[in-house]
Amino acid sequence: FTKQPLDQARIDALEEMLIEADLGPRSAARITEAFAATRFGKAVDEAEVLEALSEAIADELAGHEGRFDPLSGPRPYVVLFIGVNGSGKTTTLGKIAADLKGRGARVLVVAGDTFRAAAVEQLKVWAERAGADFMSRPTGSDAAGLAFDALEKARAEAYDVVLIDTAGRLQNKQGLMDELLKVIRVIKKVDPDAPHETLLVLDATVGRNALAQENIFGNQIGVSGIVMTKLDGTARGGVLVPVAQASDSPIKLIGVGEGIDDLQPFDARAFARSVVGLGEN
Amino acid sequence: MFDALTDRLSSVFDRLSGRGVLSEKDIDEALKEVRTALLDADVALPVVRDFIARAREQASGEAVIRSVRPADQVVKITYDGLVEMLGGEGAEGLNLSLNPPTVILMAGLQGSGKTTTAAKLALRLSRERKKVLLASLDTRRPAAMEQLATLAVQAGVDSLPIVAGQSAPDIARRALSSARLQGFDVVILDTAGRTTLDEAMMAEAAEIAAIGQPHETLLVADSLTGQDAVRTARAFHERLPLTGLVLTRADGDGRGGAALSMRAVTGLPIKFLGVSEKIDGLDVFDAARVAGRILGQ
Ligand SMILES: Nc1nc2c(ncn2[C@@H]2O[C@H](COP(=O)(O)OP(=O)(O)OP(=O)(O)O)[C@@H](O)[C@H]2O)c(=O)[nH]1
Ligand SMILES: Nc1nc2c(ncn2[C@@H]2O[C@H](COP(=O)(O)OP(=O)(O)OP(=O)(O)O)[C@@H](O)[C@H]2O)c(=O)[nH]1
Ligand SMILES: [K+]
Ligand SMILES: [Mg+2]
Ligand SMILES: [Mg+2]
Numbered sequence: 001f002t003k004q005p006l007d008q009a010r011i012d013a014l015e016e017m018l019i020e021a022d023l024g025p026r027s028a029a030r031i032t033e034a035f036a037a038t039r040f041g042k043a044v045d046e047a048e049v050l051e052a053l054s055e056a057i058a059d060e061l062a063g064h065e066g067r068f069d070p071l072s073g074p075r076p077y078v079v080l081f082i083g084v085n086g087s088g089k090t091t092t093l094g095k096i097a098a099d100l101k102g103r104g105a106r107v108l109v110v111a112g113d114t115f116r117a118a119a120v121e122q123l124k125v126w127a128e129r130a131g132a133d134f135m136s137r138p139t140g141s142d143a144a145g146l147a148f149d150a151l152e153k154a155r156a157e158a159y160d161v162v163l164i165d166t167a168g169r170l171q172n173k174q175g176l177m178d179e180l181l182k183v184i185r186v187i188k189k190v191d192p193d194a195p196h197e198t199l200l201v202l203d204a205t206v207g208r209n210a211l212a213q214e215n216i217f218g219n220q221i222g223v224s225g226i227v228m229t230k231l232d233g234t235a236r237g238g239v240l241v242p243v244a245q246a247s248d249s250p251i252k253l254i255g256v257g258e259g260i261d262d263l264q265p266f267d268a269r270a271f272a273r274s275v276v277g278l279g280e281n
Numbered sequence: 282m283f284d285a286l287t288d289r290l291s292s293v294f295d296r297l298s299g300r301g302v303l304s305e306k307d308i309d310e311a312l313k314e315v316r317t318a319l320l321d322a323d324v325a326l327p328v329v330r331d332f333i334a335r336a337r338e339q340a341s342g343e344a345v346i347r348s349v350r351p352a353d354q355v356v357k358i359t360y361d362g363l364v365e366m367l368g369g370e371g372a373e374g375l376n377l378s379l380n381p382p383t384v385i386l387m388a389g390l391q392g393s394g395k396t397t398t399a400a401k402l403a404l405r406l407s408r409e410r411k412k413v414l415l416a417s418l419d420t421r422r423p424a425a426m427e428q429l430a431t432l433a434v435q436a437g438v439d440s441l442p443i444v445a446g447q448s449a450p451d452i453a454r455r456a457l458s459s460a461r462l463q464g465f466d467v468v469i470l471d472t473a474g475r476t477t478l479d480e481a482m483m484a485e486a487a488e489i490a491a492i493g494q495p496h497e498t499l500l501v502a503d504s505l506t507g508q509d510a511v512r513t514a515r516a517f518h519e520r521l522p523l524t525g526l527v528l529t530r531a532d533g534d535g536r537g538g539a540a541l542s543m544r545a546v547t548g549l550p551i552k553f554l555g556v557s558e559k560i561d562g563l564d565v566f567d568a569a570r571v572a573g574r575i576l577g578q
Binding site: 016019020021022024025084085086087088115116117118119121122124125126168170171172173203204205206207208209210212230232233234235236239258 | 316317320321322323325326390391392393394421422423424425427428430431432435476477478503505506507508509512513516530532533534535536538539558
């Protein structure tokens with residue numbers, strides 16, 4: 001690469017790259033302006049520019065890194081998976097169940113999506129893959145009732161972790177959000193501290209609506225951690241930058257495929273590098 | 282209509298007031314607001330760029346620069362431009378073959394709504410007295426086949442019996458021969474979700490299309506999609522004989538700019554909008570409604 005002074009045209013190109021990574025017009029402008037302020041006119045090559053830009057993004061996200069560590073909490077540790085339709089809740093639950101089983105935990109998988117066609121069967125396959133115990137009711141049953149019974153069972157039988165799936169719902173559907181609140185109320189009847197973890201599952205392909213998803217699920221239901229799935233595709237998931245700015249929910253995990261091992265802890269630096277199109281180093 | 286954008290544009294023009302005729306620079310300032318509004322609605326950047334270039338030409342016309350209310354004029358240009366780019370008034374339905382069975386192939390990213398939309402189309406067609414066969418070629422996602430079979434029962438149509446261990450291309454062949462032998466009018470082939478970077482899966486999709494020779498190949502995408510809409514639409518369009526788009530989750534509170542992005546990069550008609558999880562939740566596409574959404578109506 002040849003070194004060139006960082007001029008307005010290059011700065012505009014960087015801003016556009018961030019927009020195309022879904023940071024949104026304002027975060028993209030804010031970050032590139034701050035970046036340009038310190039480097040404008042200095043001679044830098046393209047690789048240095050991208051490295052520095054990825055560090056600026058990493059700095060924004062670093063304070064939002066969170067760890068998902070159910071085995072160091074109280075028992076049974078109750079984890080609820082929530083999010084819009086098709087975002088990857090069930091698959092993420094399955095991957096987590098497998099990981100926890102692999103670490104020797106006693107895991108109860110609960111098919112709280114009693115609505116969608118074959119949601120129960122889908123989760124059952126994941127529970128079998130993971131070697132975890134499975135609890136379900138026929139489609140159409142009351143999800144809150146199932147959650148209640150699952151927690152009683154988990155207490156009585158000394159499970160370490162209870163993973164509760166829920167049906168996908170759009171955050172603007174108040175009736176469906178109320179149903180989710182009911183599930184949480186019922187869970188709290190068994191254990192006032194539960195759910196110990198409520199994971200909001202976001203799809204990396206989603207654009208600006210991720211902000212509304214985080215905001216409404218966060219405010220109405222309460223979110224203790226964010227999972228971003230489908231980062232193995234072409235979507236960069238840069239909407240996490242404005243999401244992190246607007247909220248204090250930590251980002252905990254990322255999904256990078258449909259396989260049982262395709263789940264990783266969220267790493268702000270690695271994520272920021274991929275947002276600007278840099279590989280791992 | 283479009284109060285937010287009109288307000289923003291009005292404040293831009295107010296700042297620039299004091300002159301009778303707007304300059305090119307004034308128009309550029311206003312179009313910057315339009316650009317931000319479109320990006321906030323998830324319209325993809327390359328599409329925004331083209332759109333703004335066209336709008337600039339029109340906004341430089343007499344009607345705007347001499348207008349007493351230029352904000353309204355710019356909003357109108359923007360809205361009309363969106364409707365036109367989205368395909369104008371009047372929706373395109375499904376193309377059914379004169380020689381049944383019509384083959385419809387569903388494709389798209391993971392979780393976009395293919396299976397649900399397949400069932401919605403089946404219900405719609407069966408209400409038009411077509412005999413429909415639903416076939417799942419999704420050999421990958423757990424219980425994908427059971428999902429489609431369950432939805433087929435809800436829609437009151439037939440589904441291809443599940444045979445464990447068959448490959449997706451083999452299921453496609455079996456579906457076609459069943460459809461022919463049993464006199465179905467329409468056979469809908471549902472496929473597994475795939476990312477466009479997954480070369481093996483993209484090649485499989487192309488192979489299925491080669492076997493099925495579909496009359497309709499529909500790319501099913503989430504209307505909440507962000508900037509990735511152009512990459513995804515382009516990549517599927519390169520590998521499959523796409524004939525149309527379906528945008529799901531239009532019942533969400535997103536602005537749905539992905540519709541414009543996908544339409545713009547493929548030139549394909551948007552045929553339907555998915556508007557609920559239920560199998561009757563499929564609306565015929567309406568450009569005016571989507572344009573209004575993009576502008577925050
Ligand atoms: N490529 C990729 N696909 C994923 C990932 N996570 C989930 N998927 C796929 O996305 C699709 C939807 O995943 P699900 O786990 O069923 O999503 P969900 O949120 O439970 O969906 P609903 O219950 O219908 O709301 C499936 O095809 C999954 O295999 C990921 O990290 N990468
Ligand atoms: N609210 C709403 N939900 C929808 C719509 N279309 C599909 N869904 C839901 O989105 C989720 C995913 O739908 P599927 O039909 O399973 O998606 P798919 O593309 O077949 O998923 P894979 O086969 O895993 O790639 C399910 O929870 C559906 O109920 C829609 O228009 N509105
Ligand atoms: K999506
Ligand atoms: Mg699910
Ligand atoms: Mg499917």
